[in-house]
Amino acid sequence: MLSLRQLEVFLAVIETGSTTRAADAVALSQSAASNALSELESRLGQKLFDRVGKRLVLNASGRALQPRARALLVQARDAEALFTTGSSQLKVGASTTIGNYLLPRLLGASGHALPCERVEIANTDEIAERMLRFELDLGLIEGRALHPDLVMTPWRQDEMVIVAASGYENSRLEELPWIMRERGSGTRSVVEQELFEALGALQPVLELGSSEAIHNAVRAGVGVSCLSRHVVQQSLQSGELQVLAPELSIRRQLYLLRHRQRPDTDAVARFLECCPAQD
Structure with missing residues (x-):
């Protein structure tokens, strides 16, 4: 039967690339870590790593096992937490x-x-x-x-609106200096999906890594952006920012x-x- 210790060593080898460093990560001797990995491979009847120079590289069999090994260890730790803390933490x-x-x-x-x-x-x-x-x-x-x-x-659900400081009211939206989130953010993907059809492929003059940074840049008059009402609510109430083209507001899930x-x-x-x- 597979043991949790074997799976722990297996995942540590993936992270570190060697049984020596994996042993340090899981507080075992190098020989104990090597034995645990060998026993796991023997039990499965498959090699889980290919040796490339001095480094162990995960192969196709190892990649198939990896998510299941993680899931089993997480479930074991969840079960342990029930009895060590009185309730599971989130x-x-x-x-x-x-x-x-x-x-x-x-x-x-x-x-x-x-x-x-x-x-x-x-x-x-x-x-x-x-x-x-x-x-x-x-x-x-x-x-x-x-x-x-x-x-x-x-x-x-959330509502996203196009916002700007004063001075941009009578300009064409597609010609304005747009400030946008980085690629990979949910805000960026929604703006591209919803506004590009109406305005064309907008080319941002500035990309920033947080909505708060964009909010501050828009307040400073650097450009316009499309942000959640949760972000700009106080600035809209104070009149510091205004909504442009409210008909283009976006409802997002x-x-x-x-x-x-x-x-x-x-x-x-x-x-x-x-x-x-x-x-």
Whole structure:
């Protein structure tokens, strides 16, 4: 029978490229790590690595085992956490607009004890990658994550509007200096899908890595952008920014992201009670 220790060594070898460094990572002797890997390969009847020089490189058999090994170790740690902490803890990944604006408001308004121990904020592609590596339990994303091991379910909706400081009111939108998020962000992909059909392929004069940075640049008069109302709400209320072409506002779906091989836990249920899905 396969052991969790064998799978742990296997994953450590993938990360480090050798049994020597893998042994250090999992607190074993080099001989114990080598034996664990050999026993695993013997049990499966397959070599999992090819030797390239002094480095072990994952082969096709190893790639087939890798996601299943990660899933088994994560489930074992989840089970252990139930008895060491009294309840399972939750690590949530949120894309930037959700993590910086929407989620803090929901947590603050919930009146419940916080349902997660950590929130990691990154763009949609990065959240999806971390979900696939089982580094996060749950994702909240603004774009789409199209991978067979990831399951997206509708969570909430958001409105995106074109905003600018004063001085841009009578200009053609396609001729304005556009500021946009980096490629890989949910905000960028939605803008490209929804606005390019109406305005053509916009060429940004500036790309920035967060909606807050874009918000500040627009307020400073650098250019215009399309941002979530959650980001620009106060600036619109104060009159510092204005909405251009309100008929081109975008309704976008926000998604809850789960890993197909990871069943919901009590911690996930508590989170969804605190931050429920909404039409």
